[in-house]
Amino acid sequence: MAHYSPSVENLINKLAGLPGIGRKSAHRLAFHILSLDKEEAKAISDAIIEAHSKTIRCSCCQNFTDSDPCPICSDPKRDRSTVCVVESPRDVATIERTHEYRGLYHVLHGVYNPIDVRAMERVTLKQLFARLSSESSVNEIIVATNQNIEGNATALYISRLLKDTGIKVTRLASGLPMGSDIEYADDLTLSNALKGRVEIG
Amino acid sequence: MAHYSPSVENLINKLAGLPGIGRKSAHRLAFHILSLDKEEAKAISDAIIEAHSKTIRCSCCQNFTDSDPCPICSDPKRDRSTVCVVESPRDVATIERTHEYRGLYHVLHGVYNPIDVRAMERVTLKQLFARLSSESSVNEIIVATNQNIEGNATALYISRLLKDTGIKVTRLASGLPMGSDIEYADDLTLSNALKGRVEIG
Numbered sequence: 001m002a003h004y005s006p007s008v009e010n011l012i013n014k015l016a017g018l019p020g021i022g023r024k025s026a027h028r029l030a031f032h033i034l035s036l037d038k039e040e041a042k043a044i045s046d047a048i049i050e051a052h053s054k055t056i057r058c059s060c061c062q063n064f065t066d067s068d069p070c071p072i073c074s075d076p077k078r079d080r081s082t083v084c085v086v087e088s089p090r091d092v093a094t095i096e097r098t099h100e101y102r103g104l105y106h107v108l109h110g111v112y113n114p115i116d117v118r119a120m121e122r123v124t125l126k127q128l129f130a131r132l133s134s135e136s137s138v139n140e141i142i143v144a145t146n147q148n149i150e151g152n153a154t155a156l157y158i159s160r161l162l163k164d165t166g167i168k169v170t171r172l173a174s175g176l177p178m179g180s181d182i183e184y185a186d187d188l189t190l191s192n193a194l195k196g197r198v199e200i201g
Numbered sequence: 202m203a204h205y206s207p208s209v210e211n212l213i214n215k216l217a218g219l220p221g222i223g224r225k226s227a228h229r230l231a232f233h234i235l236s237l238d239k240e241e242a243k244a245i246s247d248a249i250i251e252a253h254s255k256t257i258r259c260s261c262c263q264n265f266t267d268s269d270p271c272p273i274c275s276d277p278k279r280d281r282s283t284v285c286v287v288e289s290p291r292d293v294a295t296i297e298r299t300h301e302y303r304g305l306y307h308v309l310h311g312v313y314n315p316i317d318v319r320a321m322e323r324v325t326l327k328q329l330f331a332r333l334s335s336e337s338s339v340n341e342i343i344v345a346t347n348q349n350i351e352g353n354a355t356a357l358y359i360s361r362l363l364k365d366t367g368i369k370v371t372r373l374a375s376g377l378p379m380g381s382d383i384e385y386a387d388d389l390t391l392s393n394a395l396k397g398r399v400e401i402g
Contacts, residue, residue: 005267011252014245041253044215045246051212052242066206
């Protein structure tokens with residue numbers, strides 16, 4: 001026996017299809033939405049449509065934006081000699097929050113993973129190389145992909161393809177996070193921290 | 202500096218307003234939605250509107266439904282002498298899954314909590330008492346509110362108001378959950394399990 005009406009069941013299914021939302025969370029969200037005023041529910045629905053329809057990809061860095069080129073790519077104060085390659089648009093916001101980086105970005109929307117052909121079609125590595133061959137100002141690529149097998153493979157792939165172009169390819173440092181205890185560090189992190197040790201002063 | 206366009210920021214804010222969704226989850230959900238096809242995003246948006254517009258409250262049990270009275274209230278096979286009082290529509294589905302209960306329900310959409318006046322306005326205690334005075338067939342109310350202070354207060358409130366009506370008011374048993382170790386049980390659960398002990402065989 002179905003315990004909910006078809007439209008509620010459909011809403012639960014749609015919500016459960018979102019990343020990180022299980023069946024139980026989907027139930028809770030659906031019933032929260034049902035308990036809202038009509039205007040509030042419509043506001044959520046409209047926000048999805050509006051964000052989706054207004055958001056395009058920056059033709060330069062492939063980040064989500066509502067203007068092309070995006071505010072970062074069109075900012076004359078940004079350092080155009082450095083491009084930071086990230087996996088997702090969220091990573092751009094995370095790096096921007098540090099206020100440490102003043103260069104440009106390139107959003108891959110995925111990682112280099114030749115096994116997953118469908119995902120690879122969406123990865124904007126082609127656009128990165130096309131951009132680098134047309135923009136001569138770039139002299140460093142910082143690969144800021146995640147510290148895992150796919151992230152490292154992507155970094156390696158980019159560095160190999162750009163080997164003879166004179167563009168320096170760097171990778172974010174891997175090591176102990178701030179506030180961490182050496183006692184609790186995993187072997188891989190500790191060995192990376194050892195390999196990447198820096199001179200003091 | 203805003204890292205996202207206004208429409209994306211608005212979507213993130215709307216998602217972060219949902220229960221159990223923090224800022225980080227809201228970011229992840231928003232970017233997942235942006236990466237969907239137009240049809241998929243529209244399907245989510247439509248599901249919200251459709252579920253919200255098609256869902257009404259059953260005039261009898263106050264549960265969310267698309268037909269009035271709801272399938273449970275209009276089912277001739279259900280035992281009309283028992284009404285199980287629950288806090289939320291989700292609880293109805295949870296109890297239905299046990300296949301142990303064949304009576305009717307009443308959904309409070311909250312709990313008895315005289316301090317929170319706004320929430321109390323939404324609680325359907327009034328409708329419960331109106332229903333009980335018009336339906337003479339009911340002889341037992343099972344209060345299945347959560348096992349906490351508000352849930353217990355609600356149970357007590359209902360039992361006091363129905364004291365002289367001849368309707369029996371019961372409460373779900375409180376005790377050790379199945380599969381639990383006595384060693385790890387909290388004091389309150391254990392003392393409830395002791396008080397509610399049942400004879401074997």
